[in-house]
Amino acid sequence: MSILPGIDSTPTTNELFEGTNEIHKLEIEKGYEWKVEVNAESKLVIEVKSGIAEIFGTELANDIEYSFYNNKFSILAVEDVSLEWRCPEIPEQKLMIGENKTAKYVYNLHFSLEKMRAASFDGPKVMIVGGSNTGKTALARTLCSYAIKYKSYQPMFINLNPEEGIFSVAGCLTATPISDILDVQSTIWGHSMTSGATMLHSKQPLVKTFGLEHIKENQDLYLATLKQLSEVVKLRLQNDVLVHRSGCIIDTPPISVMDDDLTELTTTFKEFNVNVVILLSDEQEDPLLTKLNDKLSTISSSFNLLRLPILSGVIERDDVFKRSLQRLAIREYFYGSPSVVLSPYTIGVDFEDITVWRPINFIENPEETSQLLPTQLLPVEVKPTTLQHALVAISYADRKANESNVQLAPTLGFGLITEVNDKRRKLRILLPVPGRLPDKAMILTAYRYLE
Amino acid sequence: NAGGISSTSQKNIQSRNWYLHDSQWVIFKDDEIVSTSNTLDNTAK
Ligand SMILES: Nc1ncnc2c1ncn2[C@@H]1O[C@H](COP(=O)(O)OP(=O)(O)OP(=O)(O)O)[C@@H](O)[C@H]1O
Ligand SMILES: [Mg+2]
Numbered sequence: 001m002s003i004l005p006g007i008d009s010t011p012t013t014n015e016l017f018e019g020t021n022e023i024h025k026l027e028i029e030k031g032y033e034w035k036v037e038v039n040a041e042s043k044l045v046i047e048v049k050s051g052i053a054e055i056f057g058t059e060l061a062n063d064i065e066y067s068f069y070n071n072k073f074s075i076l077a078v079e080d081v082s083l084e085w086r087c088p089e090i091p092e093q094k095l096m097i098g099e100n101k102t103a104k105y106v107y108n109l110h111f112s113l114e115k116m117r118a119a120s121f122d123g124p125k126v127m128i129v130g131g132s133n134t135g136k137t138a139l140a141r142t143l144c145s146y147a148i149k150y151k152s153y154q155p156m157f158i159n160l161n162p163e164e165g166i167f168s169v170a171g172c173l174t175a176t177p178i179s180d181i182l183d184v185q186s187t188i189w190g191h192s193m194t195s196g197a198t199m200l201h202s203k204q205p206l207v208k209t210f211g212l213e214h215i216k217e218n219q220d221l222y223l224a225t226l227k228q229l230s231e232v233v234k235l236r237l238q239n240d241v242l243v244h245r246s247g248c249i250i251d252t253p254p255i256s257v258m259d260d261d262l263t264e265l266t267t268t269f270k271e272f273n274v275n276v277v278i279l280l281s282d283e284q285e286d287p288l289l290t291k292l293n294d295k296l297s298t299i300s301s302s303f304n305l306l307r308l309p310i311l312s313g314v315i316e317r318d319d320v321f322k323r324s325l326q327r328l329a330i331r332e333y334f335y336g337s338p339s340v341v342l343s344p345y346t347i348g349v350d351f352e353d354i355t356v357w358r359p360i361n362f363i364e365n366p367e368e369t370s371q372l373l374p375t376q377l378l379p380v381e382v383k384p385t386t387l388q389h390a391l392v393a394i395s396y397a398d399r400k401a402n403e404s405n406v407q408l409a410p411t412l413g414f415g416l417i418t419e420v421n422d423k424r425r426k427l428r429i430l431l432p433v434p435g436r437l438p439d440k441a442m443i444l445t446a447y448r449y450l451e
Numbered sequence: 452n453a454g455g456i457s458s459t460s461q462k463n464i465q466s467r468n469w470y471l472h473d474s475q476w477v478i479f480k481d482d483e484i485v486s487t488s489n490t491l492d493n494t495a496k
Contacts, residue, residue, distance in 0.1 A: 179481035193468040201486040432467035
């Protein structure tokens with residue numbers, strides 16, 4: 001299990017030096033991009049003065065300040081751009097600016113999806129596949145942004161990578177209609193619904209808890225969770241003409257973490273009736289193309305499979321950075337972001353007041369096999385070693401519901417167990433919503449967060 | 452008047468909502484979502 005320590009909010013020493021936060025001017029030529037990396041302790045402020053600049057397909061408004069922290073992204077100049085930026089930790093001489101060689105493929109793909117939307121009430125279902133760091137998530141985000149840019153479409157974005165949290169925390173699979181602009185400043189693309197109106201449009205995700213970090217830890221449970229998500233997505237498409245017509249953009253986990261048989265991808269293909277498959281790869285004759293084609297052809301005869309080069313905006317990420325994103329997603333779930341400040345609520349409850357289940361993790365506990373169904377949840381003993389700092393999913397199932405009902409129940413939200421006091425048999429739980437602890441069953445996730 | 456002040460300041464206190472139940476999400480219309488700024492460029496529509 002992984003420990004996610006809290007984010008250190010002390011100001012950096014650089015902020016104390018006068019003059020380091022000076023404003024720099026930057027011109028980016030049409031077709032070029034600036035690859036930006038900002039760590040968690042610094043803040044980059046950008047203001048476009050003229051021209052069209054895009055981040056993951058979303059255009060930046062001119063003369064408005066955008067702030068970034070703990071982020072890696074590319075700013076693409078769609079037209080010649082002049083902008084101002086400031087960030088003491090980014091040395092001016094070291095900006096990474098280069099030509100973007102893949103934007104044209106992304107446009108072409110977008111236009112062919114537009115044609116499909118115009119031609120049918122049943123929009124394209126796109127599955128994006130590829131190795132880690134090939135730009136799958138960036139492509140999905142860009143395609144969603146383009147779809148809503150000129151026409152009032154509402155594509156459904158589906159995140160099947162449990163290591164990334166989009167509009168939610170990591171450890172779950174989500175489906176979210178993209179009904180308005182995405183937040184360029186946010187690593188989780190924006191906010192899920194809050195109790196009041198937010199400045200930027202928030203989104204209404206459907207969240208299914210997997211609970212583990214890695215698919216291999218329990219592939220059966222992953223596939224079951226995926227199917228639960230797809231069942232509900234199908235119903236939404238039946239009920240929502242606009243989303244139906246706009247189609248689905250499906251982001252998948254890196255190929256390396258999935259089964260050699262492509263089970264996860266064939267299941268996704270089948271469950272979501274995928275008809276466009278995009279492989280991000282720089283290998284002309286990537287053997288994966290043939291393999292995908294062979295496997296998917298046995299399921300359906302009508303789909304397009306095409307290869308796109310790895311996106312040129314891609315920036316290397318290590319595990320430390322990925323962890324920091326997961327941590328940020330947890331923090332933003334409870335506390336919001338600088339633009340949407342949220343007030344979570346801490347309550348104290350007795351050990352007897354909560355019921356916690358956990359998914360089986362076959363990698364951590366290989367002995368937990370044989371007699372059990374892989375998707376079965378196991379009871380968790382309430383004690384510090386199991387629950388301290390744990391992120392728990394709160395389900396819609398009643399606290400006393402049996403195991404299979406909990407496994408099938410929708411997710412109400414998440415709670416963070418901040419304190420477990422063995423002596424007094426009391427816990428403190430951080431909840432997103434003020435009020436009483438819902439009398440519902442909980443599922444322990446693999447994520448920990450130290451406030 | 453203190454009542455007025457507290458009610459306006461309360462308005463600014465926001466929290467995350469619980470997620471919808473599957474059955475509500477299926478029939479949810481995203482048009483119901485309000486934001487204080489309409490940032491989508493409508494000119495091209
Ligand atoms: N225009 C861009 N296109 C692609 N990647 C970009 C772009 N701008 C920034 N990046 C960065 O490159 C990195 C890798 O991209 P991305 O997250 O899309 O890869 P991925 O294929 O989804 O990786 P994984 O399989 O690990 O989820 C990210 O940090 C992303 O923010
Ligand atoms: Mg990704």
